[in-house]
Structures are given as C-alpha cells and as structure tokens.
Amino acid sequence: MPRLILLRHGQSQWNLENRFTGWWDVDVTEKGEAEARAAGALLKDKGVLPDVAFTSVQTRAIKTLHFALEAAGILWIPETKDWRLNERHYGGLTGLDKAETAAKHGDEQVKIWRRSFDIPPPVLDKGSEFDLSGDVRYAGIDVPMTESLKDTIARVLPYYEGSIVPHLHAGSTVLVAAHGNSLRALEKHLSGISDEEITGLEIPTGQPIVYELDNDLKVLDRYYLSER
Numbered sequence: 001m002p003r004l005i006l007l008r009h010g011q012s013q014w015n016l017e018n019r020f021t022g023w024w025d026v027d028v029t030e031k032g033e034a035e036a037r038a039a040g041a042l043l044k045d046k047g048v049l050p051d052v053a054f055t056s057v058q059t060r061a062i063k064t065l066h067f068a069l070e071a072a073g074i075l076w077i078p079e080t081k082d083w084r085l086n087e088r089h090y091g092g093l094t095g096l097d098k099a100e101t102a103a104k105h106g107d108e109q110v111k112i113w114r115r116s117f118d119i120p121p122p123v124l125d126k127g128s129e130f131d132l133s134g135d136v137r138y139a140g141i142d143v144p145m146t147e148s149l150k151d152t153i154a155r156v157l158p159y160y161e162g163s164i165v166p167h168l169h170a171g172s173t174v175l176v177a178a179h180g181n182s183l184r185a186l187e188k189h190l191s192g193i194s195d196e197e198i199t200g201l202e203i204p205t206g207q208p209i210v211y212e213l214d215n216d217l218k219v220l221d222r223y224y225l226s227e228r
Helices: 030-046 059-072 098-105 107-115 149-169 180-191
Strands: 003-008 052-055 079-081 173-178 209-213 219-224
Touching (some): 003 030, 059 173, 180 209, 180 219
C-alpha cells in the first residue's frame, strides 16, 4: 500500500532568531541537524523507509533530507528537488524580526499576514537584498514577490499531482522533506481541511508525519511516527 511521509525541515537559523524566512535560503542550526538525524533514525527504527524522496531547492530542507536519509542508512535513494516545494514567500516581511514587526504593525495585522488563507504579506521591493529574481536556481521562473497560503497551495498541489502521485500509485513509500506551508498545503489536500481550519495547523520541525493510503490514495490513517 502507498505511504506518504511528510517531514518539515529541522530548526533553521532564522527559526532560532524568530525572523520571517520564506524563500530566503537559511541553513539549519545544530539543533536542526540533530532533529533531522533523529527523524531518520526513527524511520529506520520503525521500519518505515522511503523508496524515493522529494524536497525543495532550499538548503534547510535539502540538508534535512540528507541528514535523515543518512541516519536511516538510505542516502542512495532517488531524490528530486523542485522550487514548487519551497516555503511560502513572505514578501516584504522577509528577514524581519517577528516580535519587532508585531510591535510596529500590531499583533492583529501580523496575525493576518501570517495566518490568513488568502491575504499575502506586503510585496517585496524589487531590487531588495532579499529579491531572488536573479538567483540562478530560479532561472526562467517568475519568482513571486509575496504569497498567501492560497498562492502556495496553487503551486504545490499541481506538482504533487504530477510528480509525486505517480510514485504513490505505484505503491511506493514517498518522503517529502519541505517546509511548514508547503507541507500544510499537502495536509489540507490529503485531510480535507477547510480554508478556515488550515491556518491553525502547526507542523513541528523534524517530526515525520505518516499518511497511510489505499490504492486510490484515500487516507486510511495519519499519525506522527514518534507516537507509534
């Protein structure tokens, strides 16, 4: 039976510093590496080993995947990197301290930017130090300057359907190592979570979430691997 494992990257440097990160490429911390390795050891211990893996083109997710696969003893499995699994783009909030931003704009406004389904943060200024439109990994891509969760879902789900679903239909166990909002997009789809409820879903770093699926990819069970 097909199985999908979702793994949010381990703690990043900007997670630690409480800054809005989005598409900016930030590395994992020592704690983040430890979280990723623990996730891989858990996969091995529970005998839930992926046949194939997918991740974004952001360092924190790629390293999390590699640390986890190394700990599980399966660093050799096929992997695919794609920008459509990137974190949501936080626009003009990128790089800002979350507490300072709340003090400046008010808790309610920041909550809307962070948690509303279809209201994006302010647009990132063209030419800003965080403008990635010239980054070689995004060559030929219309790099967004901000995204809502709705926008993120609009790029994640077609990629899931086109590139990940075929592996699931073949009966594979698939690992997706990505980000809070790109994984939230998948959870919304798989679990049928409403637009209102999805904004409250928290996905912890470094904790494998397992979806057991039937041959039609209907969800039979969803659980944190650490709880089984």
